[in-house]
Amino acid sequence: MRRRNNIILEYGTYMLAFLVSYIASLAGLYYISGLILMLEALFLYVHWVRQTGSLVELRALFTLAWVGGQGIACLQLSKLQQEWQYITWLCFFLIYVGFGIGYEWGQKYGKTEEKELDKDDVQAKRLFLCIVGLAVLSVLCFTFEAVKVGFIPLFSDEPHAYSYFHVSGVHYFTISCILIPAITILYIKVSSVIGYRNRMILVITNVIAVAVPFLCVSRFQLLFAVGFAVVTYIMVNKKIRLRTMVILVVALIPIYVILTVFRHHDVIYLNGIFEMKYEKMPIFITQPYMYVANNFENFNCMVAQLAEHTWGIRMLFPAFALTGLKFVFPELIASPVYLTKPELTTLTMFYDAYYDFGIVGVFIFAALLGVVAKILVKVVKRSTNPVSYLFYGQLAIYLGLAFFTTWFSNPTTWFWLILTGMMYWFVGYDKKRDEEK
Numbered sequence: 001m002r003r004r005n006n007i008i009l010e011y012g013t014y015m016l017a018f019l020v021s022y023i024a025s026l027a028g029l030y031y032i033s034g035l036i037l038m039l040e041a042l043f044l045y046v047h048w049v050r051q052t053g054s055l056v057e058l059r060a061l062f063t064l065a066w067v068g069g070q071g072i073a074c075l076q077l078s079k080l081q082q083e084w085q086y087i088t089w090l091c092f093f094l095i096y097v098g099f100g101i102g103y104e105w106g107q108k109y110g111k112t113e114e115k116e117l118d119k120d121d122v123q124a125k126r127l128f129l130c131i132v133g134l135a136v137l138s139v140l141c142f143t144f145e146a147v148k149v150g151f152i153p154l155f156s157d158e159p160h161a162y163s164y165f166h167v168s169g170v171h172y173f174t175i176s177c178i179l180i181p182a183i184t185i186l187y188i189k190v191s192s193v194i195g196y197r198n199r200m201i202l203v204i205t206n207v208i209a210v211a212v213p214f215l216c217v218s219r220f221q222l223l224f225a226v227g228f229a230v231v232t233y234i235m236v237n238k239k240i241r242l243r244t245m246v247i248l249v250v251a252l253i254p255i256y257v258i259l260t261v262f263r264h265h266d267v268i269y270l271n272g273i274f275e276m277k278y279e280k281m282p283i284f285i286t287q288p289y290m291y292v293a294n295n296f297e298n299f300n301c302m303v304a305q306l307a308e309h310t311w312g313i314r315m316l317f318p319a320f321a322l323t324g325l326k327f328v329f330p331e332l333i334a335s336p337v338y339l340t341k342p343e344l345t346t347l348t349m350f351y352d353a354y355y356d357f358g359i360v361g362v363f364i365f366a367a368l369l370g371v372v373a374k375i376l377v378k379v380v381k382r383s384t385n386p387v388s389y390l391f392y393g394q395l396a397i398y399l400g401l402a403f404f405t406t407w408f409s410n411p412t413t414w415f416w417l418i419l420t421g422m423m424y425w426f427v428g429y430d431k432k433r434d435e436e437k
Contacts, residue, residue, distance in 0.1 A: 010047065011100060014040060014067070021074060022089055030076040037071030056231045058373040058392075059103050061400040066096055069403035073296035077289060079275040080340045081297050088300040091362050095350055098363040102370020117189050117236060117386055124191040126427040127386065128198065131183050135205035138177035141170050142212055153217040165216060169324075172415045178221050179416065180209035181229035182393055183423075186386040189236045224397060231393040235380070273343050294344045295403045299351055302338040306355065310335050314352040314409060321411035349402040352409040373399065385428035390420045 017040035024033035041064050048060035070092055073081070145167045146152050153165050165171075184202055188194065194202075213221035270283055274290045313332060320326040326333050335355070339345060353365040373395060380392045394416060398407040407413050 010044060011097070014044065014096065018093055021071070025074055025084070030074060034071045034074035034076075037074060038068050039071075041066075041068030041071060054234070056234050056396050056400075058377060058396060058399055059100070059370075061396055062099060062373075062402055063096075065400050065402045066092075066099075069292050070296060072289065073293040075289075075293070077277055077281070078293065079277055080294065080344075082300065084296075084300045085303045087359065088303045091299070091303070091350070091354060091359055092296075094359065094363045095366040098366030099370040099373075102367035102372075103374045105367075105371055105374070117186075118384070119192040120190045121192055123386060123427050124187055127183055127187040127190065128201075130423050130426070131180055131187065131205050132201065134176055134180055134183075135208045137173050138175070138212055139208060141174040142215070145170055145174055152215055154215045172412060174212065175216070175218075175221055175412070176416065176419060177205075177209045177212050178225035178228065179390070179419070180205050181225050182232040182390060185229055185232045185236060186389060190386055227397055227400075228393050231396045232389050235389050235392060236386075273341065290344070291346065292403055294340060295346050295348045295405075297340045298338065298344070298346070299348050299354070301340050302351065302355060305338045309358055309361075310356050312356050314355050317352075317409050318411040318414045322414065346404055347406050349398070349405070349407050352406045369399075385424060387420060387424040387427050390423070391417070394420065 017036050021033045021036045024030075024036065044067070045060045045064040048057050048063070049055055051057075052060070054060075145165060148167050149165055151165070184206055187202070209225055210222065213219075213225065270287060271279070271281075274286050276286055314335060317326075317333060320329075320332050337345070337347075350362045350365060353361040357364070376392055376395060380388050394413075398413070401407075
């Protein structure tokens with residue numbers, strides 16, 4: 001009964017907030033419309049964090065990103081933004097409800113027994129090998145790409161140099177170094193003793209994990225590496241000091257600004273693209289605002305202009321890319337992308353689901369994500385394999401940035417998941433064999 005009352009509270013308040021926000025938007029009260037959804041997202045995030053005791057609870061992160069991101073978009077601060085189609089509103093509503101239904105599916109209300117990671121020198125040794133292997137592979141592939149394309153993005157005058165810094169099939173390995181900081185945390189957790197030599201190697205490999213995204217001028221990859229490591233740290237240590245999180249954020253700000261400068265994105269350039277209604281809006285507000293809001297606008301743009309669905313072709317792009325079929329049958333990836341502006345290419349996680357299957361597609365996809373998230377929570381709690389936390393950390397990032405891009409239509413996402421699966425087997429193989437005996 002208590003659980004049922006909680007569900008009524010959680011989704012009842014969301015439905016009410018969504019309805020009021022929709023009415024306010026229709027009435028042109030954009031600030032009220034956005035504020036209601038942002039407050040609702042914050043309320044639900046705090047509610048689920050208090051229930052689970054985890055700052056990175058998957059449903060809480062998705063709520064904060066999806067409902068809160070939608071609220072930010074509802075503020076309508078840019079001239080690029082238009083009134084949303086009613087189908088757009090319906091999709092956004094069904095996505096959140098669908099995720100909740102999937103998460104609750106087969107829910108067992110009793111607590112799952114949670115296992116702590118123990119000190120295990122065998123697992124530690126294998127994790128260390130993964131760290132070194134990823135670092136060496138990343139450096140070799142980065143060097144190969146730099147020689148092949150003839151430049152390093154950090155030292156290029158091109159505004160979008162990173163977009164051209166790709167050698168097909170090789171770049172997946174180049175950027176896999178961003179997994180290293182998270183693996184390092186797991187290594188430290190399960191190691192009984194870490195010698196001076198290994199400490200120095202850890203420092204070098206983690207510098208590589210930061211240096212490669214920096215040289216590529218990829219702010220996202222740098223933020224992903226740090227965010228992934230923070231989520232992993234919270235999961236294995238169960239808590240993190242607020243001061244530590246503040247220090248991490250403050251430390252990233254100058255790096256983010258430096259990378260923006262090296263991408264040749266000055267204030268005039270960015271303001272010209274974002275077309276804010278208030279032309280004197282500070283760029284440190286404008287840029288993050290548009291990186292959230294315009295993704296929802298691109299979804300609405302697609303809803304308004306899409307002539308026909310592609311019935312799975314777009315969501316199967318990772319299979320076409322990883323197998324090389326996209327070069328054999330280029331028509332498979334020929335469908336247009338509907339954007340408010342050519343320079344603003346980021347999308348929401350559910351863009352391709354609607355493109356392929358419409359309203360039904362986004363609802364089913366959201367429900368499946370909810371099911372996977374719930375299963376993964378249980379797997380991590382029961383597993384003694386430290387690499388299981390890497391699966392959780394990646395999904396946490398994807399759900400926490402659900403407004404940003406079509407994660408699961410991205411071959412890099414699946415490459416990392418496959419790579420993580422290989423490390424899961426490699427690190428846990430001995431232990432699994434012992435348990436079976």
